[in-house]
Amino acid sequence: MSSVRVLVGTRKGAFLLTSDGKRQNWKIDGPHFAGWEMYHLKGSPADPKRLYASQTSGWFGQIIQRSDDGGKTWFQPGTPPGQTTTPDGMPKGESNKFVYDASAETGKPLTTHQWYDGTQHPWEFKRVWHLEPSLNDPDTVYAGVEDAALFRSTDGGKSWHELSGLRGHGTGPRWQPGAGGMCLHTIILDPKNPNRVFIAISAAGAFRTDDGGKTWRPINRGLRSQYIPDPNAEVGHCVHHVAMNPSRPGVLFMQKHWDVMRSDDAGDSWHEVSGNLPTDFGFVIDVHAHEPETIYVVPIKSDGEHFVPDGKLRVYRSRTGGNEWEALTNGLPQSNCYVNVLRDAMAVDSLHSCGIYFGTTGGQVYASADAGNTWNPIVHDLPAVLSVEVQTLP
Amino acid sequence: MTAAKIRVVLPPHLRALARVGSELQLEVTGPITMRSVVDALESSYPMLRGTIRDHVSQERRPFLRFFACSEDLSHESPDAPLPDAVASGSEPLLIVGAIAGG
Numbered sequence: 001m002s003s004v005r006v007l008v009g010t011r012k013g014a015f016l017l018t019s020d021g022k023r024q025n026w027k028i029d030g031p032h033f034a035g036w037e038m039y040h041l042k043g044s045p046a047d048p049k050r051l052y053a054s055q056t057s058g059w060f061g062q063i064i065q066r067s068d069d070g071g072k073t074w075f076q077p078g079t080p081p082g083q084t085t086t087p088d089g090m091p092k093g094e095s096n097k098f099v100y101d102a103s104a105e106t107g108k109p110l111t112t113h114q115w116y117d118g119t120q121h122p123w124e125f126k127r128v129w130h131l132e133p134s135l136n137d138p139d140t141v142y143a144g145v146e147d148a149a150l151f152r153s154t155d156g157g158k159s160w161h162e163l164s165g166l167r168g169h170g171t172g173p174r175w176q177p178g179a180g181g182m183c184l185h186t187i188i189l190d191p192k193n194p195n196r197v198f199i200a201i202s203a204a205g206a207f208r209t210d211d212g213g214k215t216w217r218p219i220n221r222g223l224r225s226q227y228i229p230d231p232n233a234e235v236g237h238c239v240h241h242v243a244m245n246p247s248r249p250g251v252l253f254m255q256k257h258w259d260v261m262r263s264d265d266a267g268d269s270w271h272e273v274s275g276n277l278p279t280d281f282g283f284v285i286d287v288h289a290h291e292p293e294t295i296y297v298v299p300i301k302s303d304g305e306h307f308v309p310d311g312k313l314r315v316y317r318s319r320t321g322g323n324e325w326e327a328l329t330n331g332l333p334q335s336n337c338y339v340n341v342l343r344d345a346m347a348v349d350s351l352h353s354c355g356i357y358f359g360t361t362g363g364q365v366y367a368s369a370d371a372g373n374t375w376n377p378i379v380h381d382l383p384a385v386l387s388v389e390v391q392t393l394p
Numbered sequence: 395m396t397a398a399k400i401r402v403v404l405p406p407h408l409r410a411l412a413r414v415g416s417e418l419q420l421e422v423t424g425p426i427t428m429r430s431v432v433d434a435l436e437s438s439y440p441m442l443r444g445t446i447r448d449h450v451s452q453e454r455r456p457f458l459r460f461f462a463c464s465e466d467l468s469h470e471s472p473d474a475p476l477p478d479a480v481a482s483g484s485e486p487l488l489i490v491g492a493i494a495g496g
Contacts, residue, residue: 059405059455060446060491063445093436093440093443
């Protein structure tokens with residue numbers, strides 16, 4: 001019988017939640033890396049036992065952790081305890097090293113980006129927001145970082161190299177940080193075109209490469225943002241998250257700072273599908289595993305009030321690819337609730353009845369085993385949830 | 395040259411990362427400075443690289459402090475000699491997360 005493993009990153013550690021395919025009884029395992037900010041954990045589609053995790057701290061910097069046994073044990077890639085170097089002689093500790101590539105051969109000069117007050121500010125590495133394992137090679141994994149850039153490892157996380165064409169696109173001086181920092185938070189690998197990758201940055205917008213990461217172009221036509229001088233600018237938009245159903249990689253859904261958007265041409269153009277949402281501000285967006293026109297968002301009151309409106313935690317579902325939305329409330333608190341759901345904190349499994357999962361800043365992780373009709377908390381009282389991913393296991 | 399035995403106390407998060415107890419001992423040869431001690435620490439516990447000082451610039455991370463013998467050594471030159479009591483092993487070098495430490 002199939003089972004699921006939910007990977008939860010929180011402000012103070014990581015938790016693994018497992019259940020059989022009924023998704024009613026859960027085993028809670030954690031905290032792993034207690035006390036650290038766990039921005040993201042994700043499993044390899046090619047080897048479900050291979051997990052990658054971003055462990056980070058404003059005090060102690062960035063650590064990459066890896067598990068080869070489904071999260072039972074973890075280690076820093078290339079740094080097994082008790083050894084001074086890897087068998088190939090690589091100094092240990094390299095897995096933590098994210099250095100922008102400014103070399104003459106493969107890099108781009110380290111420029112500046114826009115600061116909150118409009119002045120220019122140096123590009124500085126702070127943390128890894130998102131890890132995206134390759135669809136077919138467990139040793140290849142992408143990392144989206146703050147200050148915005150895309151890194152890749154092809155040796156299981158032992159060493160990281162920047163795909164500098166993105167940062168060097170030329171529009172960098174117009175990128176600026178959102179409230180969470182200038183982060184590259186979304187990485188989507190096209191399952192039908194290995195040279196195509198989508199990424200999104202707060203606040204620069206969405207970008208696409210069609211040549212395996214060498215060159216990138218902004219894909220923000222149709223986005224409109226009042227917080228930049230030219231609301232229709234090529235870059236500068238605070239994209240919060242982008243989602244895709246793998247069966248239809250040309251169709252993208254976006255939760256922007258304000259506005260829920262849709263593209264039917266791989267990001268070349270976007271149109272708004274906020275429709276009857278009570279507010280179109282929010283962070284998460286995801287797509288049903290088997291119904292590519294069924295999408296989910298969690299509306300948040302505003303950019304100044306990062307909590308759900310009216311004290312009610314409501315997931316909104318559209319079965320029409322946007323515009324027509326229904327509130328899903330069964331099992332969710334409908335009074336005195338003031339949590340947020342952050343951009344990487346929603347995921348879907350691929351079981352026959354699609355499971356939907358999300359985590360809140362109040363430490364709850366909710367699951368629905370029936371595509372959102374009913375919800376149950378898996379766990380109530382974790383630290384604030386930063387990210388939720390799910391693996392569907394055979 | 396005989397190696398000096400230097401005592402170092404790490405903050406709890408880094409103890410967990412390095413899988414060590416509250417205090418560890420390092421053998422350091424040559425001048426006993428912040429640089430030579432952290433070099434020895436990272437050599438013995440390479441999983442700590444980048445957590446105490448920047449990978450590239452080798453500068454102390456801004457939210458970490460270095461204390462010893464009731465003094466704040468955070469802003470001393472990394473090549474300045476550490477106090478004799480640290481060099482002799484009678485006092486530990488404290489690596490501390492600023493205030494709460496996360």
